[in-house]
Amino acid sequence: MAVLLAQISDLHLDGSERATERAVRVMDHLRAMPRPVDAVLVTGDIADHGAEAEYEEAARILAAPFPVLPCPGNHDDRPAYRKALLGEAPGTGPVNRVHRVAGVAILMCDSTIPGRDEGRLDEQTLAWIDATLGELPQETRALMAFHQPPVELHHPLPDSCMLERPGDLAALLDAHPRVAAVLTGHAHTAAASTFAGRPLIVGPAVTWTLRMPWEGEGAADRDQPPGLAFHVLGDDGRLTTHYRVVI
Numbered sequence: 001m002a003v004l005l006a007q008i009s010d011l012h013l014d015g016s017e018r019a020t021e022r023a024v025r026v027m028d029h030l031r032a033m034p035r036p037v038d039a040v041l042v043t044g045d046i047a048d049h050g051a052e053a054e055y056e057e058a059a060r061i062l063a064a065p066f067p068v069l070p071c072p073g074n075h076d077d078r079p080a081y082r083k084a085l086l087g088e089a090p091g092t093g094p095v096n097r098v099h100r101v102a103g104v105a106i107l108m109c110d111s112t113i114p115g116r117d118e119g120r121l122d123e124q125t126l127a128w129i130d131a132t133l134g135e136l137p138q139e140t141r142a143l144m145a146f147h148q149p150p151v152e153l154h155h156p157l158p159d160s161c162m163l164e165r166p167g168d169l170a171a172l173l174d175a176h177p178r179v180a181a182v183l184t185g186h187a188h189t190a191a192a193s194t195f196a197g198r199p200l201i202v203g204p205a206v207t208w209t210l211r212m213p214w215e216g217e218g219a220a221d222r223d224q225p226p227g228l229a230f231h232v233l234g235d236d237g238r239l240t241t242h243y244r245v246v247i
Helices: 017-031 052-062 078-086 123-134 166-175
Strands: 003-008 039-043 068-071 097-101 104-108 141-145 179-184 191-195 198-202 227-233 239-245
Touching: 017 052, 017 227, 039 104, 039 179, 052 078, 068 097, 068 104, 104 123, 123 166, 141 227, 166 179, 166 191, 179 227, 198 239
Parallel strands: 003 039, 039 068, 104 141, 141 179, 179 198
Antiparallel strands: 003 227, 097 104, 191 198, 227 239
16 A cells, blocks of 8 residues: 655744744644545754744644654754653754654654754764664665755755765665655755655745745745645655645
8 A cells, every 4th residue: 555644844833823823724734634644744843943832832733643753953952852842851862763654664863963054864863774774674665754955955045054974874775775765854945856866855844935046036935835745655665746835
């Protein structure tokens, strides 16, 4: 059976009416679909300032009858994220989790560097990815998600703070061919590329859309509606992505 996943990203919840309304609109849309998704992936920047109150609001908004699988972004704060969103003891180490959804292993990885906008999969996270993928049954398909894209997207804003040392990840993916695709956020634009011979899918943002250089002046287009992606992972391991906006 094909697995249906939704991806949302960059909610930047800050207590404002605008941010809350856009996030609620997207989640209401997902809850009302005729066929429920198997899971929703939230690829970082859930909070805007990393405050506990922002994660408490996120927990309320993201509550759903299907699994909601988050990973942190550069605006997120690990201790507050753990405490108020995950209900765990606060801690400063990377927040890495693996989830089994309809026979697929989904690795939600922490690519954040506290205090910086750039990303990096540190040695602890790389070792966790390697061990997690290596322990999966041979027939299990896998997807990997984190915040900062590992390739240039041809805009100076995201390209100035992308994933550092992408070769480390590429080498790891070469050793684990079961990973069907890499999913990221951060750039606030729906984009598709390739990385290490796999699809690289960048989810659109809920809060605002990146205006590309050929589209005019100013990076943030706040008039665009919030976006999301639907990913269909087929039995043959092929990932198909459909992008939507929520009016």
